[in-house]
Amino acid sequence: MSPAAARPRRxxxxxxxxxxxxxxxxxxxxxxxxxxxxxxAKAAGVGRMTLYGHFPSRAELVEAAVVDALRDGEATLSAVDLTGDARDALARLLDSSWTLLAESTALLAAAEGTLPAGRIRDLHAGPSARVEDLIRRGQADGTFRTDLPITWLVNVVHYVVHGAADEVHAGRMNGSEVAATLVATIHSILVAPSSGRSRQRRPSNP
Amino acid sequence: MSPAAARPRRxxxxxxxxxxxxxxxxxxxxxxxxxxxxxxAKAAGVGRMTLYGHFPSRAELVEAAVVDALRDGEATLSAVDLTGDARDALARLLDSSWTLLAESTALLAAAEGTLPAGRIRDLHAGPSARVEDLIRRGQADGTFRTDLPITWLVNVVHYVVHGAADEVHAGRMNGSEVAATLVATIHSILVAPSSGRSRQRRPSNP
DNA sequence: AGAAGCTCGTACTTGGATGTACGAGTTAGG
DNA sequence: CCTAACTCGTACATCCAAGTACGAGCTTCT
Structure with missing residues (x-):
């Protein structure tokens, strides 16, 4: 009953x-x-039958891909220093792993319909929690807003990251500028509104 | 060459x-x-053959759906008062048509792969332009930020709206609270950052 | 080197979805 | 009220991707 390493010989x-x-x-x-x-299979440079030799069904392949990406994500995320100012921590997190976040999200979406919904939720829980913790911490020290549901804040980060990946994929944005854009955008979403808008209001007409 | 009304008799x-x-x-x-x-066909309460009688192929059906949704969207959007403060205008726009925006976006995504890419771009151009115009206006009068590419700003609005629709669909958010959340979120994204963060910075350690 | 393990092409079965053909029954409209 | 238009079920032809079966040839490990 060794937890990992199902087949000792391979x-x-x-x-x-x-x-x-x-x-x-x-x-x-x-x-x-x-x-x-x-x-x-072609992308991997192996024959289709070789693939089936290791993954008996599409579902198992998808699951393996998701698990692998998530494991990678966990590793990268846990290497990020999340202490100190929540804004800075968030910037570091996005900077070093937005691409992984985007991939995981896309993969999870791909798994929709292939994997049972419960399994997806379980798998997604880990990375989500890390983002959520950071946001909560920022809320606790007054850095981040508290006027919107935490679930929404967490998810909107995912949506925006996914969107950024789309922009790159579609060639509308260049890979090097994405990180900065993403950080700026998500900052704006999470940081507490300074004090309402009236501060710099100007009359619409003379 | 009458523009509409292809078949006078039906x-x-x-x-x-x-x-x-x-x-x-x-x-x-x-x-x-x-x-x-x-x-x-079942959802429409008609037989599959009836459907094929009017739409010879899946592509034509998808196109018809997209066009219809977009036409609806245009109508709703053009009924919205977009003058005055750009923030207020944006709030009105989202409030009255976020659901339509979300539907159009989802439909356009559904059309991906069914309709030629060029056609999709053409169809999407109308509604997008309306949002883009509003953002540009806000930028011109200093209400909205200019430090991020306009394309990104326009698209991120779509991503967030789409995300909100997902939340409702998944039951994580209640239909009545969405509009307010959406307005608050998108405001934060678009409004010019007040002046950087240093204003209320606090030392991370003594 | 030799057996077990791995690769991978060809060919086949199955299943689901699209689209076509036919035709009998129903409805609208002059 | 009679005809053209419309509805819609059954049945059939394709197509595409998933998964299975078989077997010849190539690695790895001992």
Missing amino acids: RADAERSIARIVSAARATLSGNPEATIDEI | RADAERSIARIVSAARATLSGNPEATIDEI
Whole structure:
């Protein structure tokens, strides 16, 4: 009953194939959720049958891709220093992992309909929690707004990150400018409104 | 060459069927982009063959749904008073038509892969332009930020609106609170950052 | 080197969705 | 009230992707 390592014996080349397949699945599915098994196999540079040898069904492949991306995400996220000013922490977090966040979100969306809903919720819980914790901390010290439901704040971060990834994918935005844009946008969403609008209101007409 | 009214003669019951089909297509496809022709027909309360009688292919049905939703959107949008303070105008716009914006966006996404990319861009141009104009106006009078690309600002509005619709769809948010949340969120994104953060910075450590 | 393990092409089955063909019954409208 | 238009079920032809079966040839590990 060893928790990981289900099969103690697996040849090195098989290990390699699996790695390439999972990696290709992540890349392909996050761009096109309805990608064919065949497309993924080609992207991985292996034959379709090899793929089926390791993942008996599409569902298992999708799950493996999601788990892998999430594991990666966890690792990256936990390497980020989230202490200090919540705004700075958020900037660091987005800067170093918006691309991973976007991928995970896309993959989870791809899993919709393939994986049972409960499983998706479970898988998504980890990364979400990390973002949520940070937001809560920012709220507690007065940095972040408290006038909107926390669920909404967490999710809107995901939506915006996903949108940014779309912009890059569609070529409307250049990869290097994204991080800064994202940080600025999400800052604006989360930071407490300074004090209402009247401060700098100007009459609409003379 | 009469612009509209391609077929002068069409029976009243046919007209009724078409209306029900298009309406059902809008509702169904905006919830599930991959809905079956059969599902749509059932939702419309007509037989599948009746549907095919009016829309020879899936593509034509999708197109009709998109066009109808967009026409509706245009009508609603143009009824909104967009003069005066840009923030207020934006609030009015979102308040009266976020649901339509969300539907159009979802439908356009459903059309991805069914309709040629160019056609989608053309169809999307109208509504987008209206939002873009409003943002530009706000920028011109100093209400809205100018430190981020206008394309991003326009699109992020769409992403957030779409996200809000998702929240409602998933039951995480209640239909009546959405509009206010949306307005607050999008305000924060668009309004010019008051002057940077240093205003209320606090030292992270003594 | 030799057996077990892995790769991967070809070919087949199955399942779901699109679109076509036919035709009998129903409804609108002059 | 009679005809053209419309509805819609059954049945059929395709197509596409998923998954299965088989087997020949190539690695890895001991």
